[in-house]
Amino acid sequence: MDDSSDWQIDLAGKQLPQFIAVEGPIGVGKTTLTKYLAQTFNYDTLLERAEDNPFLERFYADQRNAALPTQLFFLFQRVQQINSLRQTDMFEPVRVADFLIEKDQLFAQVTLDHDELLLYQQVYNQLTVDAPRPDLVVYLQAPVDVLFDRIKKRGIESEQQIDAEYLTALNDAYTRFFHYYDDAPLLIVNTADINWVNSAEDYKKLVEYMLTIRSGRHYYNPEPSIF
Numbered sequence: 001m002d003d004s005s006d007w008q009i010d011l012a013g014k015q016l017p018q019f020i021a022v023e024g025p026i027g028v029g030k031t032t033l034t035k036y037l038a039q040t041f042n043y044d045t046l047l048e049r050a051e052d053n054p055f056l057e058r059f060y061a062d063q064r065n066a067a068l069p070t071q072l073f074f075l076f077q078r079v080q081q082i083n084s085l086r087q088t089d090m091f092e093p094v095r096v097a098d099f100l101i102e103k104d105q106l107f108a109q110v111t112l113d114h115d116e117l118l119l120y121q122q123v124y125n126q127l128t129v130d131a132p133r134p135d136l137v138v139y140l141q142a143p144v145d146v147l148f149d150r151i152k153k154r155g156i157e158s159e160q161q162i163d164a165e166y167l168t169a170l171n172d173a174y175t176r177f178f179h180y181y182d183d184a185p186l187l188i189v190n191t192a193d194i195n196w197v198n199s200a201e202d203y204k205k206l207v208e209y210m211l212t213i214r215s216g217r218h219y220y221n222p223e224p225s226i227f
Helices: 030-041 056-061 063-087 101-111 114-127 144-154 157-161 164-180 200-210
Strands: 019-023 044-046 095-097 136-141 186-190 217-220
Touching: 019 030, 030 044, 030 095, 030 136, 030 200, 056 063, 056 157, 063 101, 063 114, 101 114, 101 164, 136 164, 144 157, 144 164, 186 200, 200 217
Parallel strands: 019 095, 019 136, 044 095, 136 186, 186 217
Antiparallel strands: none
16 A cells, blocks of 8 residues: 555544454455555554464475464464453554454364364363454455465465365355354455455445444445456
């Protein structure tokens, strides 16, 4: 996002959600949207730090043997982040995050075998804290072929080993998870034809729609953009 007036949104008189969580599968653009929203609302960010996970590259190369340590590392990392919020008295937060702590189990169910999942669940039950409830959850969707294209374009070396079977299973798991999700107001965004990275108009329309949501489940299916 540049700093030109084209990207400016008039927030005067608008009721802003105090805590927004952006979610979705790999390559869908959740971290980019999180950073854009933080800039627009002048919010702090709470970001996953995938690059800190020493097992992640091994996981993409050999999922079967690296899944459990990869998943446990992410679980410990996310719980530590949530605990840090408590210690800094940030349960009146003005921030936007690119993850939900609840989704950690989603990845575990996709990647772990039966015995590993039982072990993971025992650890999860002992560690999970009472995370703050978002005022709004934004779930970004895209078809697998679109995700693959975006992963290739952003060029993160370890991600180039992701295969179609894993990405499809992950996408399906997200769909099931959010089909039943009702812990916070939910906006489901079809990102296949939206270009908020380069289009100020697309971004502003999405944010303006977001700011109308107070409760329930909503769907945003924008018209295709000219890229």
